[in-house]
Structure formats: C-alpha cells, structure tokens
C-alpha cells in the first residue's frame with residue numbers, strides 16, 4: 001500500500017520518477033525479506049496457530065465440520081492473516097514444511113476433541129497448488145493420519161478450482177489415491193476459475209465450495225440465483241455435496257436452504273475461532 005502510494009506520486013512527478021520508484025521498491029523488498037526471514041523461524045518456533053471455522057448442515061441444523069485456517073502469531077507484529085504470508089511461503093518453498101505442520105496439527109486437534117468427548121467433526125485442510133505439485137500429498141496424508149490416529153473419514157482436503165483444473169491426469173490419479181484412503185476432497189473457491197459445470201463429472205471430488213464472491217450476490221442478483229440453482233442440480237446429479245462459503249446473512253441462508261445447498265460456512269454462523277473458543281462453540285452446539 002505504502003509502495004503503491006509512492007509509485008503514484010512518482011508517476012506524477014516526472015523527472016524524479018526513478019528515485020521515487022526505486023525507494024518504494026527497496027522498502028517493499030526489505031519488508032518482504034524481513035518477513036521471509038521471520039517466517040523461516042516462525043514455523044520452527046511454533047508461532048503458527050490454526051483457527052477453526054464451524055460448518056453447519058442445513059438439513060439437520062447440526063454442526064458437522066470445521067475448516068482449519070492458519071494464522072501467524074508474530075512476536076512483534078501481532079496476528080498476521082494468511083493472505084500476507086501464504087504467497088511468500090509458496091514462492092520460497094516454505095509452504096512445504098508449513099503445509100506439513102498444518103495438516104498434522106489439524107488432525108491432532110480433531111482427534112483431541114474426539115477423545116475429549118465432543119461430537120466427531122470433519123476437519124477441512126487447505127492444500128496449496130505448489131504443495132500439491134511439489135510433494136506426495138497422498139503419502140503425507142497417510143503419515144499424518146497414522147501419527148495422530150485420526151480416522152480418514154474425518155479429514156477433508158481442500159484444493160482450489162484452479163489447482164485441480166491445471167493439474168491434469170497425473171494429479172487426478174493423486175486425488176483418486178487420496179480418496180482411496182477414505183479422505184474427502186473438496187474443490188475450493190468454485191466460481192472463480194474457468195471450469196464448466198460439465199467438467200465436474202470427471203473430477204474425483206466429494207464436495208464443492210461455492211466462492212464467497214458468488215454467495216455475496218445472493219439474493220439480490222437474479223442471474224447469480226439462476227446459476228446457483230444450476231450448480232445445485234448438477235452437483236446432485238454427480239453425487240457431489242455443496243458448501244456455500246462466506247454466508248453472512250439469514251436471507252442468504254434461507255435461499256440456500258430452500259434451494260438444496262448441503263452445508264454453510266460463514267460469519268452468520270461464526271468467524272474462524274482460536275482452539276479454546278472453538279471448544280466452547282462445540283460445547284454449546286454438541287448434544288450431551
């Protein structure tokens with residue numbers, strides 16, 4: 001943001017353009033470098049935390065799962081959101097150790113809650129494109145389930161529409177192998193990429209998450225509503241369940257319920273919660 005402003009001024013200054021541009025870029029590069037150095041240590045020093053966002057089944061009104069979302073508790077900068085460091089982790093390759101940690105921690109936590117007597121929840125874990133291409137996710141999943149003693153049916157792997165569609169046949173095999181273990185696969189951010197509804201038929205996925213940007217337009221935009229109904233019809237046909245993400249209003253929830261959406265996730269229900277608060281949420285929403 002700071003750099004953008006400086007560049008904007010630079011454009012309007014003419015002759016000192018280079019100097020301004022240069023300074024802005026240097027500051028940005030220094031910030032990045034600093035963050036990257038910190039990120040390396042952060043994973044080892046246990047500064048990463050997972051927050052959990054509850055997911056509700058509309059038909060039964062029951063809590064059925066949660067999505068694990070990573071945050072960085074920086075010693076001086078405070079809580080840092082994933083969009084500020086995931087891209088950096090991807091570019092630097094640090095996404096590999098980070099992703100391993102996230103997967104193990106999510107499985108460990110889900111198992112811990114089960115052992116504590118809460119109703120068993122499915123935990124959804126985000127896997128980035130880079131991670132998916134660089135490592136044997138299937139083997140990693142096997143290892144982490146075994147270490148944490150979590151049953152496969154309680155784990156769901158989320159991959160974005162773009163990363164699934166780009167990956168081609170080899171990765172379809174990888175997805176099949178993960179599914180073969182009993183782990184679910186969800187296509188994240190659906191509606192932001194270019195895949196057609198028809199293409200869904202061929203994909204080895206169990207769940208489709210309709211992107212927030214799409215849900216935002218419901219119920220005002222009639223075109224979005226028509227498309228949503230088509231998505232419901234198509235996924236039902238293919239035996240894929242549907243999750244709406246970023247649900248914020250009861251109007252959206254009503255529409256989704258009436259038109260056969262299976263699960264919702266969003267601020268209407270809850271923001272992502274730190275483990276202790278999620279535990280409280282579970283205690284309030286699980287039957288005794």
Ligand code: C2E
Pocket residue numbers: 053068069070081082083086102126127128188189245246247248265266267268272
């Ligand atoms: P995502 O997977 O699409 O996750 C949903 C994001 O939407 C989360 O942001 C969540 O806090 C936010 N959200 C959920 N409901 C609402 C709502 O009702 N309103 C609004 N305004 N926002 C809502 P968050 O936690 O900042 O994560 C952003 C992205 O960072 C994620 O998008 C995901 O792509 C990535 N990410 C998060 N954790 C991980 C991780 O462990 N590994 C990887 N590879 N990526 C992650």
Ligand code: CA
Pocket residue numbers: 067126158188
């Ligand atoms: Ca996700």
Ligand code: CA
Pocket residue numbers: 188189209211245
């Ligand atoms: Ca998403």
Ligand code: CA
Pocket residue numbers: 189211212
């Ligand atoms: Ca998203």
